Amino acid sequence: LRDAEHRRASRIPSQFSQEESVTMKESLKGAIQIPTVSFNPGEFNTTALAEFGEYMHRVFPTVFRTSFIRHEVVGEYSHLFTVQGSDPSLQPYMLLAHIDVVPAPDQGWEVPPFSGLERDGFIYGRGTLDNKNSVMAILQALELLLIRNYIPRRSFFIALGHDEEVSGAHGAQKISALLQARGVQVAFVVDEGSFIMDGFIPSLKKPFAMVSVSEKGSLDLMMEVNSTPGHSSAPPKETSIGILAAAVSRLEQTPMPNMFGSGLLKITLQQLAKEFSFPVNVIFNNLWLFWPIVSRLMERDNISNALVRTTTAVTMFNAGIKVNVIPPVARATVNFRIHPAQTVQEVIKLAKDIVVDDRVQYHVLEAVEPLPVSPFDDRALGYQLIRQTIESVFPEISIVVPGTCIAQTDSRHYTNLTTGIYRFNPIYLTPQDFSGIHGINERISVQAYEMQNR
Ligand SMILES: CCCCCCCC/C=C\CCCCCCCC(=O)N[C@@H](CCCCN)C(=O)O
């Protein structure tokens, strides 16, 4: 297609037809109803994952029968689509999303977490934000474009992992190795991991788009205390549970150092400065002077605190076998999210220096270093394309800033294919929405989902 024709053919109209709107939201609901839960590394709901594969064929028939799209199943349940563009001189890019979700017990939900029910303009359910919205929106947009005779100029890949929530070892890692073996290099990758932030900074009323150009590392550290079991009627002064509880409490009470001065956060705030009125704009423009006060303020809130330091979350604690038996062993697992200015080894040392108890043994279950910073200057193709796309789809958004993703994403498995790794979901997110991710009442507004399909 010539350029003008191509532009005409490839454009999705700003309004979807009534029928398209209904189809797209019903398709998302159907996806939520398939419980593709990842429980532990290597422990997935394989029946649901297989069903999800069949479901995609059913709701996106055009994607699967288009001659210039190759579909491959990788690692049994992950999916790789290669969409061949008309201009082979352009380096391809890649869109990522994941099919699996974290578990969701029914308690506390307004509607059952795998019902996909709609209430007051929202679709509820596990995966509506993390991350079946992206899986479905990417394929839905492609389906609609293909129906409108779209042929892309630039080739691209769509990689849908099935075990992101437990490591990505069977999905993303295998897809990345497969593409590397084929000699593929991509211009950039776009994954989940950031949003249009709405209400995250109290003095900023206007939402802003944050594209994550880096990602915190993580460390799952299991701490173990052993003690001699015996009759609880003649207990020792401290049990393994007591010793471990004290160690864990010291970790919780002693936050890791504030790293505000090192890293991207200063750039994020400087770029945001013009969105604020006096005096915050002056403060953000002069962080060399005001950083001590700003870094203190950021510590007050759980989300902004996660941007200034390595966080410590005690997520598992197991001990005891019977009420009248002194417990032989107590184990706790601590999940650290490592600030990009620190390393795994530094965090292990800091943890040991805080606990200072040689009765505690440490076992590293999983460790990932923080990710490098992807380019976000004027010549960075991926960043600039994402920025321009945000500005055109959301004209009311006046600023796009680079940031750091506080969670982990599958994109970390693709550093062998590109240096341009960007994390952004085109959705408005409030702090309340954020609490639904891995929490209760995860939901997406029908309107926001429709926008994600543009
Ligand atoms: C001054 C700016 C304030 C901005 C505040 C930023 C708020 C951050 C908001 C959203 C980030 C959410 C990211 C959602 C992605 C979730 C991905 C995820 O759950 N990944 C898992 C992977 C586990 C892999 C096994 N180790 C995870 O990180 O646990």
Ligand SMILES: [Zn+2]
């Ligand atoms: Zn996710």
Ligand SMILES: [Zn+2]
């Ligand atoms: Zn998640």
